[in-house]
Amino acid sequence: MTTAPDGLDLLRIAGSMARFGGWSVDAETHELALSPEGRALLELPLEGALDFDAVFALHPDEWKPIVAAHLERCLADGTPFDLETPMHTAHGTLLMIRTIGEAAYGPDGRIARAQGAVWDITPMADERAKNRALEERLELTLNTISDGVFFIDHDGRFTVANDNGAAMVRHTTTELVGRHVFEVFPEAQATPFARSLAEALSGGERLVTRAYYAPLELTLEATFYPSEDGVAVYLKDVSDDERLQAELRRTSAILAEQAALIEASRDAMVVRALDGRIRHWNRAAAQLYGWPAAEAIDRFERELLYDEAAAYDAATEATLRDDYWSGELDQRTRSGRALVAECRWQLLRDADGAPEAIFAVMSDVTADRKAQEARLRAQRMESLGTLAGGIAHDLNNVLTPILMSVQLLEQGETDAGRREILATMEGAVKRGADMIRQVLSFARGVDGRRETVSVPQLVDDLVGFARDTLPKSITVDLALDDAVSATRGDPTQLLQILINLVMNAKDAMPTGGTLRIRTTELVLEDSYSSISHLAMPGRYVAIEVEDTGHGMPPDTVEKIFEPFFTTKEVGKGTGLGLATSLAIVRSHGGFMQVYSEQGKGTRFTVGLPATSAGSGADARPAAPAPEVPRGHGELVLVVDDEPSILQITCQTLELHGYRTLRATNGRDALDVMTATQGVVDLVLTDMMMPVMDGAALSAHLEEHHPELPVIAASGLNSNGGAARAVGMGVSRFLPKPYTTSLLLTTIRDTLLDARRAGMVTE
Structure with missing residues (x-):
């Protein structure tokens, strides 16, 4: 067995390296020894005994069990360890420490101690964290690129693929990474892509290849960028973009290629330096804003496009802070037209990771926001x-x-x-x-009559009114289209709309001017979003009333159709004229639009569904009888939840020859019908009541007392709409507030109709 060096030797070896110290822990006593470098590293006293527990406590709590487990295993069975853990110094500084440990054996072959080294790797750990952040940023950047970006190693295997690139070749990144190119795309072996890939891997030169790839049914352009680790491939679907071929072949750098792609976009794309000067300005930007690239480049974007700098500055600050910002900004064109732009801004960095420029993609969403x-x-x-x-x-x-x-x-x-x-x-x-x-x-649009209305006659009536009403300082100018013939609606209501527009025009020209009345025919092939609502496709009669008055600012135009909004002095306008006109037009299936500029006048357009001219007109309601009719003792059940209406109605009927019964809601009325065993001759009921409303009551009477005539009364509609909405058991509709004559005439006519039908016994 090879004899291991003793602890002092290891400590001397460790002490010879900067930020590197040696350590040992006795197997029986857990006595801790640290080299001077180790003590200095952990900011411990350079002399004197060390307390093992105190030094061990320098590890964060969550790491203590892990370090203790490795140390105990090394002392128990000699298992070496190599750990990277955070650790505080005695003065509280947090370091990233690499601890290497192994067992040292005594003469008897038993483990005498654990020994090793500690190494401050904080700079290395910070660098690794920075690299991970850069990798994540690179992955995010790659995935924001709409085209494909791939990295292929020298063995021909995918190592990196962005999401858009994987989707372009109809795979996922998981399916690509780690696999050989020709394993995934075997048909590509005999294509120009394969030859270019081989040349790039062997020759070390940048290559561009464009060809049709049959399996994907796409024309693709691949740019190969050799590197020490293999080759980077930038893949673009150019099936619909063949016109860029010559320009892309002249491209010699990644930035130039990106500029060419930007140039082909239908969105405005701008690259500006951090000081706000424009570096790149694509064709779409020139078309949208009216500034050609030659005049826009080197100008400050803020001065060129923005009236208010606060929102622009806030968006720039957010981009510099977060690398990306998206949102909407108010901009202007060269001609002064205001627009709303949907912006996506990406911070661009140089090779060292320092902010270099901002890449902005901007789309005109003005029409969408107006809709x-x-x-x-x-x-x-x-x-x-x-x-x-x-x-x-x-x-x-x-x-x-x-x-x-x-x-x-x-x-x-x-x-x-x-x-x-x-x-x-x-x-x-x-x-x-x-x-x-x-x-x-305004609230309901008023149903009104619906009859064929001659547009020329309507305009003649309007012109007659205008010439009788307007001062001589205002000239009336007519431009009528002979193709415009008729629409369908209520002529009184339509004339009311136009008269209201003429009077507004008069107020807008206090010192005189020109009032233009024009008719045209419009054919809407698609849905049209007007100021009022969505107009359906079809033929429309357009009547324009235009003045040369003082005009209106944009914020006033936005509110002009809102109820109770008026620009007139107090007492000279209710703010309901245009709101009511709009409601009437909507009830006719039409639309209204307004265009105005300050100092240049205002033009209102009323669009109404066109129809062929006809001779018939809807019958108008007969004039009320001049005399007040009286009853002959008929019994009338009056149902209303308003005590005052119930009281005065019954008194009126009784003074004019009728007998009355009263009920405050539909349920009470049914109880009265049951108590009188159905001897009631007529029911007069309000439509809106608690417990049981008039609609439910009339439906019940229609089913159980079909011979009994019912008159419905309501303050919500004065043109028969409520009666038609009920649809069951209602003979007539009585609008509130009703006069005595109208009340008595309606009851008399209803009873006469019932008698003629044989429903009521004489």
């Missing part, structure tokens, strides 16, 4: 419409008893002064009802 804003605006307006509809319903319930009470008081009043006061009150209530109908027009 998204239009959708959000439409959703917001729909929500406001729902709120406005609910408020209008409640206000109609308030106005109904007031209006009927005033009319009841008028019947018995002989004093002229009091009658004048009551007439004033009635007029005020009706004006309030008209305002609510305007709110409902």
Whole structure:
């Protein structure tokens, strides 16, 4: 057996090396000995005895069991060990220590001690960590490259493959790494790729090969970069990019190749130095921003593209800190057009890993963001419409008893002064009802009539109004397309929209100007996102109303269709005109758009579905009878959850020859029907009630009392929409607030229809 050197010899050997010390631990006493270099390394006293436990405690807690296990095994059976562990010095400095240990045997052949060396490898460990970080960064960078990057060793085996490259050749990185090139791609052995690979591995020269590879049905360009470890291959799918062949052949460096790829992109790609000066500017950037490369290069990107530097500076700071940043920025073109760019910025580093430049990919997403804003605006307006509809319903319930009470008081009043006061009150209530109908027009779009509307006639009516209303300082200019004939809708509502636009134009030209009215026909082949909503493909009649007034800034244009938004002075505008117009246009299946520039005027476009001109028109509702009809003792069940409406309605009916029963909801009404054994002649019910609403009540009566006529009343729709929505058991619809005359006429007509149908016994 070879005699091992004693501990002192080992300590002397260790002491001859810097940052390297010797150690030994007695097998029986666990007495610890350290060379002076070892003591200095761990910042321990250079003289005196050492406490084993105190020195061992310098290991972090999570490493103590591991070190103790190796030391005990070495003392027990002589197993050597070689560990790399963190360890504190006596002064608290954290080091990375390599500890080598082996057993030393005594004359009797038994293990006398464990001995070895400690070595400060902190610089080496830091370097390894840095290398791992660089490897991870390299892997991340490789995987952000859209083309393929591969490394092949001298044996022809893949050692590295990025994700996009593996996907391009229809494999995964796991399937490639470690396998021979021709094991994975046997058909490539007789191709130019194989010959170029062999030359690159043997000749040490960079080669570029482009050829069609049949198994993948792709035309590929491979660039081979020889290195000491083999060859790096940059693979690109050039099936749709053959036009770059000449330029790629002239490329002699990786950066030049990347610049060529950037040049072919449809996204704007810019490389700028850390000071912000533009180094590279591709064709797409020139097309998007209007600056040719010759004028853009060496300019500061911030001055060229940005009005506000804060967001740009914050994005630059994030890129320098995190190596990558993505987000949206507001930019401008050479002509001053504002755009929203989706940006992806990558920090580029030099060979030493120092930041060198920023590579930016930017896409124009202005149209997408405008479409998204239009959708959000439409959703917001729909929500406001729902709120406005609910408020209008409640206000109609308030106005109904007031209006009927005033009319009841008028019947018995002989004093002229009091009658004048009551007439004033009635007029005020009706004006309030008209305002609510305007709110409902915004909220629901108002169904209205649907008849064939002659567009030339509609424009003639508009021009007549404009010439009678506008001052002489405003000139009306017409440009009508003879191909535009007709649309389908409510002519009154459509004229209301156009008149509103003309009045807005008048307000925009206080010192005079030109009002242009133009008609054209549009054919939308694809869906069109307007300011209002998504217009479906088809033929549209476009009516444009344009003024040469003061125009509007972009932030005002964005809000112009929002309800209650107005640019007029307090008391001169409700903010519902354009919102109501938009609601009407949407109910007609059309769209609205606005374009305005400050100082250059405003143009509104109303698009309506085109139709062929026809002669027939929907019948208009008959005018109400001039006299107030009376009942003949018929029994009417009135159902409403508003006590004031219930009270005044019953009083009105009783004063005009009817008998009445009352119920506050549908469930109470059914109880009344049961108690009276069905002798009721007619039911007048509100549609929105607790417990059981009018729709459920009318459906129940339709099933169990089909002979009983039902009138539905609601403050939500004044054009029959609620009745059509119910669909079962409703004979007529009564809009709130209703007058005494309308109430009595509706009940009389409903009873007459029921008698004619043989449903009610005379």
